[in-house]
Amino acid sequence: MDIAVEVCDLTVLRGAGRRRQLVLQHLSCRMEQGRITGLLGPSGAGKSTLIRAIVGVQRIASGTVTVLGEPAGSASIRRRLGYLTQAPSIYPDLTVRENARYFAALVPAGPGTADSVIEEVGLGAAADQLVSTLSGGQRSRASLACALVGAPEVLVLDEPTVGQDPVLREELWNSLRVRAAAGATVIVTSHVMDEANRCDHLMLIRDGGLLADDTPDAVKRMAGTDDLDAAFLTLIRRQAQASA
Numbered sequence: 001m002d003i004a005v006e007v008c009d010l011t012v013l014r015g016a017g018r019r020r021q022l023v024l025q026h027l028s029c030r031m032e033q034g035r036i037t038g039l040l041g042p043s044g045a046g047k048s049t050l051i052r053a054i055v056g057v058q059r060i061a062s063g064t065v066t067v068l069g070e071p072a073g074s075a076s077i078r079r080r081l082g083y084l085t086q087a088p089s090i091y092p093d094l095t096v097r098e099n100a101r102y103f104a105a106l107v108p109a110g111p112g113t114a115d116s117v118i119e120e121v122g123l124g125a126a127a128d129q130l131v132s133t134l135s136g137g138q139r140s141r142a143s144l145a146c147a148l149v150g151a152p153e154v155l156v157l158d159e160p161t162v163g164q165d166p167v168l169r170e171e172l173w174n175s176l177r178v179r180a181a182a183g184a185t186v187i188v189t190s191h192v193m194d195e196a197n198r199c200d201h202l203m204l205i206r207d208g209g210l211l212a213d214d215t216p217d218a219v220k221r222m223a224g225t226d227d228l229d230a231a232f233l234t235l236i237r238r239q240a241q242a243s244a
C-alpha cells in the first residue's frame with residue numbers, strides 16, 4: 001500500500017509568550033493511500049493541530065510532513081487535498097448550491113459535480129437555501145460538500161459527523177468508505193468510538209504523542225478488551241502509570 005502522508009519527528013508549539021505550549025512532541029506516523037485513518041484522543045490532545053500540519057496551515061517547530069510526496073502546504077498538492085475544518089468555512093450569504101459551484105469552479109471540477117456532492121451529503125432538499133439559514137449539522141454537511149467537490153486524493157476531515165443524526169452518520173461513513181475504496185486517503189478526527197471501529201487504522205493521540213497506532217482490532221487486543229472505549233481508557237491509564 002502506498003504511503004500518502006508521512007509525518008517525521010514533528011514538534012509543534014502553539015500560543016504566544018508565557019502561554020506558548022508544546023502541543024505535538026516528536027510525533028511520527030504514516031497514513032496509507034486508500035485507507036480511512038481515525039485520529040482519536042482526549043480534547044486538547046493535538047488532533048486538530050496534527051491535521052493542520054498535514055494540510056500545511058500549521059507553523060511547525062521541527063520535523064517534516066510530506067503529503068503525496070511533496071512538503072505539506074505545497075501549491076502543487078492544494079487541489080489534490082480536501083479539508084473540512086471544525087467550524088464550517090463556507091459563505092453564509094450564498095446558497096448551498098452556490099457555495100458548491102463556487103468551490104467546484106476553483107478546482108475546477110465538472111459541471112454536475114456540485115449537485116452530486118450536495119446529494120452525497122444529504123442536502124439535496126436544501127440546495128437552494130442560504131447557508132445562514134441552515135441548522136448547525138446542515139451547515140457542517142454543506143462545508144463537507146465543498147471539501148468533496150474536487151474528488152480530492154487526500155481528504156482531511158476534522159470531526160465531520162458532529163451534530164449529525166445516526167442515519168446521516170451512517171450515510172456519511174458509507175460515502176467515505178466508497179471514496180477510500182476508489183483510492184482516496186481519508187483522515188478523520190472523532191470522539192465517537194463506534195466511528196473509530198469503522199476506520200482501517202487508528203491513531204490515539206495523548207499529550208502530543210502517539211499512544212496507539214494500529215488497526216481497531218489490534219488496539220483492542222493490545223488492551224485486552226473487545227470494547228474500544230475500554231481499550232483507550234486502559235491504554236491511557238497504562239501510560240499514566242508508566243510515567244508516574
Ligand SMILES: Nc1ncnc2c1ncn2[C@@H]1O[C@H](COP(=O)(O)OP(=O)(O)OP(=O)(O)O)[C@@H](O)[C@H]1O
Nearest residue numbers: 014015016023041042043044045046047048049050
Ligand atoms: N490558536 C491556538 N493558540 C494557542 N494554542 C492553541 C490554539 N489552538 C489550539 N491550541 C492548544 O493546542 C492544544 C491542542 O489543541 P487541538 O485543537 O489540536 O486539540 P484537539 O485534540 O483537536 O482537541 P478537540 O478534540 O477538543 O478538538 C490545546 O492545548 C489547545 O489549547
